[in-house]
Amino acid sequence: MIEKLFKFHGGVHPPEHKAESAATPIRPVPMPARLVLPLRQHIGNVAKVKVAVGDHVLKGQQLAAPEGMISAAVHAPTSGTVxxxxxxxxxxxxxxxDLCITLQADGEDRWIEREPLDYEDMEKTAVIEALRQAGVVGLGGATFPTHVKLRADPRHPVKTLILNGAECEPFITCDDRLMRERADEIIRGLQIMAYLLDAECCLVGIEDNKPEAAQAMRTACARSAVPVEVVLVPTLYPGGGAKQLIKVLTGWEVPSGKLPSEIGVQCFNVATAYAVHRFIDHGEPVISRIVTVTGKVARPGNFEVPLGMAIETLVQAAGGAAPDIDGFIMGGPMMGFKLPSPRVPVVKATNCIIAASPDxxxxxxxxxxCIRxxxxADVCPANLQPQELYWFAKSQNFEKARDYHLFDCIECxxxxxxxxxHIPLVQYYRYAKSEIIALDRAKQAANLARERNQLRLARIEREKQERQARHAQKAMGAKTDTAADEAKKAIIAAAIERAKAQKAAVTPQNTDHLPPEAQAEIARIEARRSQAMEQQKE
Amino acid sequence: MVSALLVMVGLGLVLGALLGYASIKFRVEGDPLVDKIDAILPQTQCGQCGYPGCRPYAAAIAKGEADINQCPPGGEAGVRALADLLGVEPKPLNTAHGVPKPKSVAVIDENLCIGCTLCIQACPVDAILGAAKQMHTVIASECTGCELCVAPCPVDCITMVPIPETVSNWKWRYPVFEIKAVS
Amino acid sequence: MMAMASPYLSEQTSVSMIMRKVLLALVPGIAAYVWVYGSGILVSLLLASVTALVSEAVMLKLRGRPLRPFLLDGSALVTAWLLALALPPIAPWWLVVVGTLFAIVVAKQLYGGLGYNPFNPAMVGYAVLLISFPVAMTQWPAPLELAQAKLSLLDQLRYIFGRVLPSGLTVDAISSATPLDTLKTQLKLHHGMADIMAAPMFGTLGTKGGEIVAGAYLLGGVYLLWQRIITWHVPVAFLGMLALLASGCHLIDADRYAGPLFHLFSGAAMLCAFFIATDPVSGPTTPKGKLIFGAGIGILTWVIRTWGGYPDGVAFAVLLMNICVPLIDAYTQPRVFGHEK
Structure with missing residues (x-):
């Protein structure tokens, strides 16, 4: 029983704007004809393509397999053709x-064979592997592969399992609606996760601006046999950050640069727990998610969206955007980003789409x-000194920025x-962070190059000595003949000739073997081009 | 007078012994300055500085034979870091040694390669794979972009391709604001 | 164009809003000032304001900076008002102008303008005047109720701009030594504290009239705290330390050392506590640093008042502590989330 909540430093109260989208139930959307599925929808290695263009696939079929441990699979959200x-x-x-698989839906929406996983009779590692193949990642927006966090590590046993239903960012209500409508399923997912991790204590943290969701979750907990405590935490941005929520609920701080599991805590988003339940109990991999569509749209609300659906199509489902919008924001207004185009697809990280307008x-x-x-510094949840970091980032004094713990900034x-x-402070930190990361990479590459260069020089030295030893030996015997050398040179010269000929031969490559009409077309184009060049010269 | 002399001589002896002991006890292997300079150099091993590699250039700087502004791949940032280390004024890059270019890697046109191994011998970091009369290829992740393999190729099948910006190596830009006219 | 990157939301706040609130918080103090000393201060305020705005505009132009945003931010006005309030209200016009010019041109703009000045500009202006023109700086008018002669606004203007007094009046008739000054001289003459304090210029808390103005500054300071323009750290540390030292020594020897209330409510202590020492640009940023900074000003102020060569030590105390700010900040970095101390 949680008796006392803790506080993290700072935090702000931006206007919530949650009422617009939280009122209506989650709505389905019609399956679009075309789906674009990026292979990089998660943190870690890019998934490896398993299908070829022209392949017909079924709904839920794996299109790309996880590559290595920290990676996640990509599945077909409907049946159709690649x-x-x-x-x-x-x-x-x-x-x-970035690399994407484009799927043309066949309209049948035919599933693969789906089977619930009898996880309690299986080896836990096998369950983890199954989750890895199911493409389950953190659906709060961080998209870290979930199976990695569910591996029980004997060095750091996870005692406390936290479900994150805080949803602190303004505008976003997808977790709120999910908890209100599918609380039983979420708790079921939590039960599976607690089993896999052998967790002793399960907590659900919900900000106190979502009383209905908390009520629904409490009812679901009472119905299930799992001992779960639903805790209302004060509404304070960024209280939904994993580290902040852990601090509020337990009073523990995740040490800098460490993972929560190292202090015996693991934190998952409620939507992730729901996804685990869908896979384990129904055999459905992650092929859709709940997305809040809000801002300047006609009918804001939450939608169950197949991954890969174009944002503009989704916005149409919400009644279309107002004419005065100047772009779409993915994520919340505090940490999200402006989409490069309304045609980009919904991905696993897409928790919210805001039609943004200047008003x-x-x-x-x-x-x-800066007036210092x-x-x-008063509002920084990491208790950093943002004004100092700003100076260091601005003057590109990266070493100093690192000393002042730039990498503890969560970019909230x-x-x-x-x-x-009105200084865009976070922008400066992002800039400094990516510069530092790039410099570190360059340093690593330089170290590698130095090492390889030294090995090479050592090898050359060794070979030289060996040669000298050989020469000394040969000097005793017969004189070397230069004929062999001459022959080698001749061979190289001949090869050069061949290569030149080949180069000349292969240049027009792509116009060979064309039908006569195409050849004639090319001739006409060439004629026009030379004519144009002539005219230009005049 | 005598006692003062004795004190001074005694002090000299004690301190001398201390210094001698310290020089043995805290002896540094190798030349630490060359190592520090070498750590700043980009290890492209391109030889544009006029020395056969980064380490020889570092040694030349340490000896005072070479200037700090002869390394185009290191760029202005490299010159600044060297100036900072050596406690001298930074100066602009000496363009006689070349100008900084976007980071590139060598790519061998495998249709044209005749397998002469000349590029393999030129590569300072052994980043080209292949054998005599076999097609060669560059290991992109190991290539420093030094361009030393380009010239020896008898069939001109090696090109330097700038590394494109992708989602994985993309960097946040320095915040820049549109400048409004002074009213 | 919306913001380049998140966050896209921002609080409705700005530098000019902060400065406006500081100016607003000074209004009760100014009103009390007028009530106690007469309306001469309004002339000084106006003079300082105009000088500050004009010199700021010229400097911005010379430095090739945009005029509008920096003139409208109100920071020059704050500097001008603070300096004017620190000067004697019947000071000659050129004193106000020279002080303000030095504050804006040298202490602020030559260091890089808003946000870049390591020293509090108003206090730099004040210190320069105090060192250069000590006589003019100590000619304070007596509070109206104690003055032998009351000057009309017109007479005050004549005096400020032309040093002309109505016939029959001497400078001594309208000005008097400040209580802090009197205290210092009298103590040197080995008079007892009780005797000195019996003079009419000393009031119930601090000094006659001055204590009312100080009380009004305190009111303005409470407003700034309520509006979260300033934090409690610097005022509490400064006033607390000043009061602590004063009461400590007062308890030991009440005859030689004035009590805490006298120190708090006389001179520029209240103005400094809430308006000068809280200047964010030249002060520290960490909470612990603010406490050290405030306490340091408190110690220095008391030391200068008690043993120093000047009657009030606020300006020098602030400037001396300004020097220490980078060091204070560097050594008082708070513990970052997830780090051991």
Whole structure:
């Protein structure tokens, strides 16, 4: 029984904007004709493609397998044909394309064979492996592969299992609705997780702005045999951060650079528990998720969306966006990012889509100089000194930034939120972090190169000595003949000739073996081009 | 007078013995300055500085024979780091040794490669695989982008390809604001 | 254009809003000032404000910075008002102008403008004036109820701009030594504390009239605390330390050392506690650092008042502690989440 809650440093109370989307039940969406499934929907190694273009696949069939331990599989959200495996725009803050599988739905929505997993009669490692193949990742937005966190580690036994239903970011209500409507299923997932981890204590942390969800979860707990305690935590952003929630519920701080499991705690999102239940009890891998669609849309609410559905199609299902929007934000307004295009697909990390407009998110005035008011330090949940980090990041003094614990920053945005000078502080930290990571990588590469260079020099030295030894030996015997050398040179020269000929031969490659009409077309184009060039010259 | 002399001589002897002991006890193997300079150099081993590799260049800097601004792959940041280490003023890169380029890797056109092994011999970090008369290929992750393999290739089948920006190596940009005209 | 990256939400706040609230918090103090000393202070405030804005504009222009955002942020006005309130209200016009110019041009803009000044600009201006023009700086008017002669606003203007007094009046008739000054001189003459304090210029808490103004500053300070413009650390540490030292020594020898209330309610102690020492730019940022900073000002103020060469030590105390700020900040970094201390 939790008797006392703890506090973390700082935090802010941004306007919640949850009422707009929390009122209506989760709605289904019609299966789109085309689905785009990025292979990188999780943290870790990119999944390895298992299908080829033209393959017909069934709903729930694995399209890409996990590569290594920290990776997750990708499955077909409906039955259909693989029409492309290529680079497409993905919902990533960089706005860069990445490898995706495109699926053309056949409209039949035919499932693979689904079987519940008799997990209690299986080896736990086999259950973990099954979850790895099911593509279950943290659905709160972090998308860390769940099976990795569910491996019981004898060095760090997990005593406390925490379900995170805090949902502290403004606008987002997908966990709220899920807890209200599917509390029994979530608790069932929690039960499976607790079994796998041998956890002694199960807690569900819910912010006190979601009384209905807490009530539903309490009722579900009472119905199930699992001893779970549902705890209302004060509404304070970023109280839903894993480290912050652990602190509030247990008073323990996850040591910097360590994992929660190292202090005997493991924390999962409620939607992840639901996904575990769907897979174990129904044999369904992760092929859909609940997404909040809100902001300037006609009918905001929550939707059960197949992964791979285009954001713009999803927004249509919510009644379409207002004409004055200037983009879509994925995630919440505090930590989310603006999508590079409305055509990018819904992925496992997509918990919320906000149709953003200038009146919802007013433009930021130009930043003023920092006046060291330290409001940022007052609200920082990591108890950092954001104003100092800002100086170091701005002046590219990365070593100093690291000394001041830049990497303990969780990028929650509280500092930027309160800054009276409107300095985009988090931007500076992200910049400094990615520069430091790149510098570290370059350093590693340089060390590798140095090592390889030294090995090479040592090898050359060794060979030289061996050669000298041989020469000394030969000097005793016959003189070496230069004929062999000459022959070698001739062979190289001949090879060069061949290569030149080959180069000349292979240049027009792609226009060979074309039908006569195409050849004629090419001739016409060439004629036009030379004509154009002539004209240009004149 | 005599006692003062004796005190001074005695002090000298004691301190001398201490110094001598310290030099044996705390002896540093190798030249630590060369190691420190070498740690800053990018290890491209390209030889653009005029020395046959990063370590020889580091040794030359330590001896005062080479300037700190002869390493184009290290860029201005490298010059600054060297200046910081050596306690001298940073100076602009000496463009006589080349200009910084985007990081690239060598790619062998495998259709054209004749398997002459000349590039393998040129590669300072053994990042090219292949054998005589067999097609060669570059291990991209080990390639430092030094371009030393480009010139020896008798059939010009090696090109330097800049590393593209992808989702995995993408970096956040420095925050820049649109400048409004001064009213 | 919305923000480049998250967070897309931000609190409705700005530098100019903070500065406006500081100015608003000074209003009760100014009102009390006018009531006690007459309306001459309004002339000083106006002079300082105009000088500050004009010099700030010229400096911004010279430095190629945008004018609008920096003139409208209100920081120059805060500096001007604080300096004007620290100067004698019948000070000659050029004293106010020179002080403000030095504060804005040298102490603020030459260091890089808003956010970059290591020293409190108003206190730099004050210290420069105190060292350069000691006589003009100590000519304080007596509170109206004690003054031998009351000057009308017109007479005050004449005096401020032309040093012309109505016929028959001498400077001594309108000005008097400040209580802190008197205390210092009288103590040197080996008069007892009780005798000195019996003079009419000493009031119930601190000094006659001055204590009312100090009380009004305290009121403004409470407003700033309520609005979360400042935190409690610096005022509490400063006033607490000043009171602690004063009461300690007062208990030991009440005849030589003034009591805590006198120290708190005389001179610029209250103005400093809530408006000057709390300047974020030149102060420390960590909570522990703020306590050290405030306590340091308290100690220095008391030491200068008691043994130093100047009657009030607030300006020098603040400037001396400003020097220590980077060191204080570096050594008072709070424990970061997930780290051992």
């Amino acid at each position: 029409v492309a495996i290529d680079e497409q725009l993905i919902p990533h803050v960089s706005g860069l394309p 919802l998110f007013p433009p930021q005035p130009l930043p003023m100089p 008011c330290a409001r940022c 945005g509280c500092c930027s939120y309160v800054c009276p000078s």
